[in-house]
Amino acid sequence: MRQGIQGEMIRSELADVVGEEYISTEETDRLIYSTDWSWMPQMWLDRGERLATPDYIVHPASAEEISAILKIANTYRIPVIPWGGGSGTQGGTLPIYGGITVDTKRLDKIIAIDTQSLTVTAQAGINGAQLEWALNEHQLTLPHYPASANCATLGGYLAPRGSGTISTKYGKAEDMVLSMELVLPDGTIIRTPPVPNHASGPDFARLFLGSEGTFGIITEATMQIDYLPEVRLLHAVLFADLSNALEAGRRMMTRRLDPMVIRLYDPSSTASLVKEVLGYELEGVYMVIGFDGYEELATLQEQYAMEICLELGARDLGREPGERWWNHRYDFYFPPKSLQLPWMYGTVETLSTYNNLERIYHAKKQAIEETYAEWNARYIGHFSHWFHWGASLYDRFIIEQPPQDAHQALRLHNRIWTTAIRTSLEHGGMINEHHGVGLKLARYMRAQYGAAWPLLEAIKRTIDPNGIMNPGKLGFGIY
Amino acid sequence: MHILQPIATTENCRYCLMCRHVCPVGYVTRSETLSPHGWGLTIASVRRGLLQWNRETSEVLFSCADCGLCRAHCATDQPLPDAIAAAREEVVELKQAPPAVYRIEQALQQWSNPYTQQQPWPVKQRGDVALFVGDAALFLWPSALEAAQLLLSAAGVQPVLVGAGRNNGYLASSLGLRSTAEALAQANLEDLQASGAGRLLVLTPGDYYTFSRLYEDRLGIAWPREIELVELVPFLAGQLEAGALRLRRSEDTSPYAYCDPTHSARVPGRDRAPRRLLATVLGQPGLELFWRGERAHPAGDTALQFTQPELADQLTLARLQDAANHGAFMLISEDPGSLAHLNRHASRFALKIQGLYELLARHLA
Numbered sequence: 001m002r003q004g005i006q007g008e009m010i011r012s013e014l015a016d017v018v019g020e021e022y023i024s025t026e027e028t029d030r031l032i033y034s035t036d037w038s039w040m041p042q043m044w045l046d047r048g049e050r051l052a053t054p055d056y057i058v059h060p061a062s063a064e065e066i067s068a069i070l071k072i073a074n075t076y077r078i079p080v081i082p083w084g085g086g087s088g089t090q091g092g093t094l095p096i097y098g099g100i101t102v103d104t105k106r107l108d109k110i111i112a113i114d115t116q117s118l119t120v121t122a123q124a125g126i127n128g129a130q131l132e133w134a135l136n137e138h139q140l141t142l143p144h145y146p147a148s149a150n151c152a153t154l155g156g157y158l159a160p161r162g163s164g165t166i167s168t169k170y171g172k173a174e175d176m177v178l179s180m181e182l183v184l185p186d187g188t189i190i191r192t193p194p195v196p197n198h199a200s201g202p203d204f205a206r207l208f209l210g211s212e213g214t215f216g217i218i219t220e221a222t223m224q225i226d227y228l229p230e231v232r233l234l235h236a237v238l239f240a241d242l243s244n245a246l247e248a249g250r251r252m253m254t255r256r257l258d259p260m261v262i263r264l265y266d267p268s269s270t271a272s273l274v275k276e277v278l279g280y281e282l283e284g285v286y287m288v289i290g291f292d293g294y295e296e297l298a299t300l301q302e303q304y305a306m307e308i309c310l311e312l313g314a315r316d317l318g319r320e321p322g323e324r325w326w327n328h329r330y331d332f333y334f335p336p337k338s339l340q341l342p343w344m345y346g347t348v349e350t351l352s353t354y355n356n357l358e359r360i361y362h363a364k365k366q367a368i369e370e371t372y373a374e375w376n377a378r379y380i381g382h383f384s385h386w387f388h389w390g391a392s393l394y395d396r397f398i399i400e401q402p403p404q405d406a407h408q409a410l411r412l413h414n415r416i417w418t419t420a421i422r423t424s425l426e427h428g429g430m431i432n433e434h435h436g437v438g439l440k441l442a443r444y445m446r447a448q449y450g451a452a453w454p455l456l457e458a459i460k461r462t463i464d465p466n467g468i469m470n471p472g473k474l475g476f477g478i479y
Numbered sequence: 480m481h482i483l484q485p486i487a488t489t490e491n492c493r494y495c496l497m498c499r500h501v502c503p504v505g506y507v508t509r510s511e512t513l514s515p516h517g518w519g520l521t522i523a524s525v526r527r528g529l530l531q532w533n534r535e536t537s538e539v540l541f542s543c544a545d546c547g548l549c550r551a552h553c554a555t556d557q558p559l560p561d562a563i564a565a566a567r568e569e570v571v572e573l574k575q576a577p578p579a580v581y582r583i584e585q586a587l588q589q590w591s592n593p594y595t596q597q598q599p600w601p602v603k604q605r606g607d608v609a610l611f612v613g614d615a616a617l618f619l620w621p622s623a624l625e626a627a628q629l630l631l632s633a634a635g636v637q638p639v640l641v642g643a644g645r646n647n648g649y650l651a652s653s654l655g656l657r658s659t660a661e662a663l664a665q666a667n668l669e670d671l672q673a674s675g676a677g678r679l680l681v682l683t684p685g686d687y688y689t690f691s692r693l694y695e696d697r698l699g700i701a702w703p704r705e706i707e708l709v710e711l712v713p714f715l716a717g718q719l720e721a722g723a724l725r726l727r728r729s730e731d732t733s734p735y736a737y738c739d740p741t742h743s744a745r746v747p748g749r750d751r752a753p754r755r756l757l758a759t760v761l762g763q764p765g766l767e768l769f770w771r772g773e774r775a776h777p778a779g780d781t782a783l784q785f786t787q788p789e790l791a792d793q794l795t796l797a798r799l800q801d802a803a804n805h806g807a808f809m810l811i812s813e814d815p816g817s818l819a820h821l822n823r824h825a826s827r828f829a830l831k832i833q834g835l836y837e838l839l840a841r842h843l844a
Contacts, residue, residue, distance in 0.1 A: 028521055028539050031530060032512040035494075042494050048527040059509055086511055087496050105509035125509075129500035133769070151496030334554040335491040
């Protein structure tokens, strides 16, 4: 905590920018903004331990105010932590070195909806669900449906390169963005080109996607949107084993059937989550497939997909279990249905090409369950974001009786993550598909990028010479 | 048992962000702290000794509007507003609540309402049907009561007035004044018993929620099974449909919007009835606000009007802004409390505030 005269002088300077009403150094605010949705800080507070807190929480209302805040931060070399909805799972918004938490939620205006080009331009702090409701009033949708939409912001969709439920058809958040306004660490406000698919030099805009606030703060974005579909057809099938289910998904994708969703639960998830949340007692691999758009087209696509599934031995469960999943797809994230303390858990998800996918799953399951057998570690997973060339494995470990001591618990948590991440990397996977890096995965970035890592470090030092932006995250450390 | 449920609820809600999008206080303040997750984590942190109840934390705790939107949108039905009310009880006992709470406690204990120094009316008659008046309809927006009586009379119903001038108990419960809330609830039930009615009509979804849920959930007072509880607006819509109530078309064609009253989210499915009545009289559907139906935000007529009047005003201004953004000239609602708050600031938005009951009563055929 920056205290004394200097602390007050900086506070006054920040208050001059945002107004006295929009700066806080209150104890309650500092505690609330000390944690995000990641297990580490939640567990820490749960065990009665104190976290590092921000010195100041500011609520700017414009890119200009953010620019002025960053200039102050550079003057005094104070860390700046951008904050959207606080729904990150990797500790990306933890103020581990104190500093200024910049809550962007006052930047919540929809600037324009272009019904001809099908784009929406909005400020980055707008809440995802509220943006979607506003688009729905025009029969439009931003087809990025993450489980965090109720709390996440538009900027939070983009900064960690998030994926939504129907990314298989519509792409990740990063695939929907046309252009952005950003505030660079030195306070310069820039705009990326108006369209992304040009040949006018390198696509520097993509540097900021996935930078998680280490290269600057996104303040506005123009996103591609879609018409609400005429129909959404959901269907569920049950496979006896994972291999055939994965093959069914691969065939649907490589034959370009264009499903909006393929959600494939491994046998453990089918027996636990699917039973607890949806109420189905099934043995095997539960798979939901969905198609949307014009009814005739979607029906035909679904018909081909079902042929593939049946050919590979699936049992047709019908529409109801598919629709039930769709209608309750976010229920998995409401406590007490969600994984929650005092349990230990981690989403160690990855992404790979089809040739590695099943190997990674089995290798990680074996590595985690055998290495941590004394803790009765469970490993569950589902395959959820599919591409022409591969898919993501959304896998998790669970320990129901972890150490009670916060330090011991975090060390065990980190060891399990290391096991999981190393196994992913050894088998051709990435350290992450859509949750981002934050603090949790920072230490694996060097291994992920190898000889290319210094290039990323050099870019960071060029863009942010004083190292004020979200220090300690993404593996950039402090300097 | 009574203490365990609030603890379990705040343990569930402290890190959950799934109702952030509907919280009206979070919406107007854009603060992480002033949101369901912020209140849950504050309470959980006090329990763990990471925070203490003091002026600052108490201010945070009493910033929840107790509007029920978080619970209405919770897939696991977490009663967070009840848990917050339980935490407020603790803070009240510690004498750490905002000073306004103790002033309101005194007023409710002495006068049974927070608005004026008048005692509630005694029940003078008996009848099959009673109408709960409450305090806001008598002291803040009396024309609603007169109009409601006219409409009921037109439908052939002559209700006995009960609870006239007495708060329904919600305010005291919301402020953590449990024993005061219990006393008000008992007095209202005694009124009802004295009336001999087998059916109680209520003017607002707030009254409906208080009698049907809050008494039992928060105060452990069961609603008498033999007394049917009916909200007046859906009742009137039913009478209209059955031909027992006849309304004529208004000549006013100015754009209007219906403002779902405070606590609407707590009464699922009630949003269609007022719209049907309005479309009959005004000849066209109204403009729809962004915050409508089961996601309708409250106006400032919750306990916030006493503990955090500026925040209450922000909620009211947001409702008015919503109407203005949609091009409405007239904003219509039936809740006397909501109407009084909306009316206080309406001129800033060039909006006319119109009571639903009064509008319908003027157009009785």
